[in-house]
Amino acid sequence: MRISIAMAAYNGGRYLREQLDSLAAQEHLPCELVVCDDGSTDNTLEIIACFAETSPFPVRVYRNEKNLGFAENFLKAARLCKSDWISFCDQDDVWLPNKLDDVRAAIELDSRPVMILQNAYLCEADLSHRKRLFPNRLRVGYHPPKSQFGFWVWLGFLQTFHSSLLNFRNNSRLPRNYFPGHDTMSHDKWTCMVANATGGVCVLGGPAALYRRHEKALTGSYVDQTMRERIDKALPVGGDHYRFLSEVAVEIADYLQAMADCAPSETSEDFVDAARDFRRIARVQAARSQLYETSNLSDKVAEFTKVLTQGGYIGPPMISLGWKSLLKDACRVLGVIGTARRKTT
Amino acid sequence: MTDTTRPLVTFALFAYNQEKYIREAVEGAFSQTYEPLEIILSDDCSSDRTFEIMQEMAAAYDGPHEVRVRQNHTNFGLIGHVNALLEIVSGDTIVLAAGDDISEAARVAKIAAVFDENPSAMLVHSMVQTLDASGKKMGLKAPPNLDAHIMDIATSASIYIGATGAIKRDLYRIYGPISEARTYEDLIFGFRAALMGGIFYLENPLVQYRSDIGLASQFRRTNGSRKERRIASICHRLATLRQRRVDLNSQRHLNYQKISKAIKNEEKKAVARFQFYVEPLAFLRGTLSTSAYAYLKALSSETKYALHLIG
Numbered sequence: 001m002r003i004s005i006a007m008a009a010y011n012g013g014r015y016l017r018e019q020l021d022s023l024a025a026q027e028h029l030p031c032e033l034v035v036c037d038d039g040s041t042d043n044t045l046e047i048i049a050c051f052a053e054t055s056p057f058p059v060r061v062y063r064n065e066k067n068l069g070f071a072e073n074f075l076k077a078a079r080l081c082k083s084d085w086i087s088f089c090d091q092d093d094v095w096l097p098n099k100l101d102d103v104r105a106a107i108e109l110d111s112r113p114v115m116i117l118q119n120a121y122l123c124e125a126d127l128s129h130r131k132r133l134f135p136n137r138l139r140v141g142y143h144p145p146k147s148q149f150g151f152w153v154w155l156g157f158l159q160t161f162h163s164s165l166l167n168f169r170n171n172s173r174l175p176r177n178y179f180p181g182h183d184t185m186s187h188d189k190w191t192c193m194v195a196n197a198t199g200g201v202c203v204l205g206g207p208a209a210l211y212r213r214h215e216k217a218l219t220g221s222y223v224d225q226t227m228r229e230r231i232d233k234a235l236p237v238g239g240d241h242y243r244f245l246s247e248v249a250v251e252i253a254d255y256l257q258a259m260a261d262c263a264p265s266e267t268s269e270d271f272v273d274a275a276r277d278f279r280r281i282a283r284v285q286a287a288r289s290q291l292y293e294t295s296n297l298s299d300k301v302a303e304f305t306k307v308l309t310q311g312g313y314i315g316p317p318m319i320s321l322g323w324k325s326l327l328k329d330a331c332r333v334l335g336v337i338g339t340a341r342r343k344t345t
Numbered sequence: 346m347t348d349t350t351r352p353l354v355t356f357a358l359f360a361y362n363q364e365k366y367i368r369e370a371v372e373g374a375f376s377q378t379y380e381p382l383e384i385i386l387s388d389d390c391s392s393d394r395t396f397e398i399m400q401e402m403a404a405a406y407d408g409p410h411e412v413r414v415r416q417n418h419t420n421f422g423l424i425g426h427v428n429a430l431l432e433i434v435s436g437d438t439i440v441l442a443a444g445d446d447i448s449e450a451a452r453v454a455k456i457a458a459v460f461d462e463n464p465s466a467m468l469v470h471s472m473v474q475t476l477d478a479s480g481k482k483m484g485l486k487a488p489p490n491l492d493a494h495i496m497d498i499a500t501s502a503s504i505y506i507g508a509t510g511a512i513k514r515d516l517y518r519i520y521g522p523i524s525e526a527r528t529y530e531d532l533i534f535g536f537r538a539a540l541m542g543g544i545f546y547l548e549n550p551l552v553q554y555r556s557d558i559g560l561a562s563q564f565r566r567t568n569g570s571r572k573e574r575r576i577a578s579i580c581h582r583l584a585t586l587r588q589r590r591v592d593l594n595s596q597r598h599l600n601y602q603k604i605s606k607a608i609k610n611e612e613k614k615a616v617a618r619f620q621f622y623v624e625p626l627a628f629l630r631g632t633l634s635t636s637a638y639a640y641l642k643a644l645s646s647e648t649k650y651a652l653h654l655i656g
Binding site for chain 2: 002003021024025026027028029030031039050051053055056057058103292
């Protein structure tokens, strides 16, 4: 079993050496490391060149003529890989020696998944950690195609995917990101989207890497949240955000439709199905945004029913939001939650 | 000059924490009569003075060979070290040497002659003159099973004496770097060469070989508790078989089906042995599965081993 590593480098000199050394210490060595540099201005390239001099596997470095941004840069590096399986690699983590060996074992055991997902210990800048696994959100084992919610993602460096996924990448622009604040979809969201549409994923238990969260304190989804905090965070989210999600879902559906036109017939159907599911997500999210923007009770009930009948709360895993959203929207219908723009402080 | 018609050969010396023996090993490399010769003295990030000694000796060297000294930035272990070196060698023939063995002055010349006469040769190995730890000459030693069939080599735990090997770079180019870090390079290159029908043997002791210490000593196989050693040895076996299976799959071979089956059967046994020590529940489940035979074999050999411990 041969595994390539795809790395997108950009001004990551600070922790890069440690990352590269951890690749060299793998029990199952990768068959190559492909680095695409996006115009670094620090010592990144020197560190890679220095590592390549004595590396226990071939290292190929490419320099982009113009800045691609990290998402396109990662996908470019992955496309330049030669082997069947590809791992993304960031520039500031430390891989534990068992990472690729675990992947190899999983691939040999089960031929169904097109993507293997692992977990990492969440660490401070100095790599100290409290043994908390991250993302740790999926049951260990095999998950069939279309078993994840449409907007799902797993950290890029904890994915190892089959190179056939990249055959579906066409030249059209990546769709918009469903997290506001970034403009295009990131590389790991793209692979997750395609893997979810076309093949199953396999999740492995146990730690495979040390995930460094430097500079920023452990914030957002990285800290254990109490139910109270989660509710506080979810309440102010209203119509604007749902409308945004609906627009993004339409964009992704168009993108998947375009992929279906290029893909061979057997996978083409998968993409058509996925595009249809994303249009349903768009309708669900549009109805939700209406629900939060109207104050008329009968309108609210009508929108709520629309979401319900589309399978927005209970339905196919790719579309359904789950009982917590159902609860929140029910409160909204009953008028417990006020207009979306009211701040709950 | 006849030198220009002869191909460049690389003499690769692998060293790790061998400050006591490295001088003699480097002198053996410098004394080679073959030209043109590139000598690479490579250190796997030793914690002792091995690298400094090699640097000093290379700086003081004044002879016909081209000498390079290099060091890995971190400790890669044997396989990583071999991969790293094979990435950068200039010769198409590579003579491998360990940092604690002494090569006879004619070693490269004799090996190069075999490669020259036999274009199909991929790997040339030889006898050794064994030394004890103090450097006293002991008897000659020849590798076991010289005329082994590819079916035996596929599952063999020793193909030739690793310290005497010389390979064509094609064994690396065609099959790619070795990815299993817990195996030994001779077990892999020997198998690859056997697949291509290119193993050749020289009946001369070309290497003075310290039999009680070796590169292998850096692995856990030789220290730790008995159980740990046994597990490390099984992991090593598994890694070797996996690497051979990958190599076999990358190039079609006439006996592909048979070899593949033999390797897989051995792998099943090794997995069963591993589970015997590490995952007893999985072992029990295995004895009830379709590969029960492999589990029974593992059980019998491991209980024999356990009895041996008591007795």
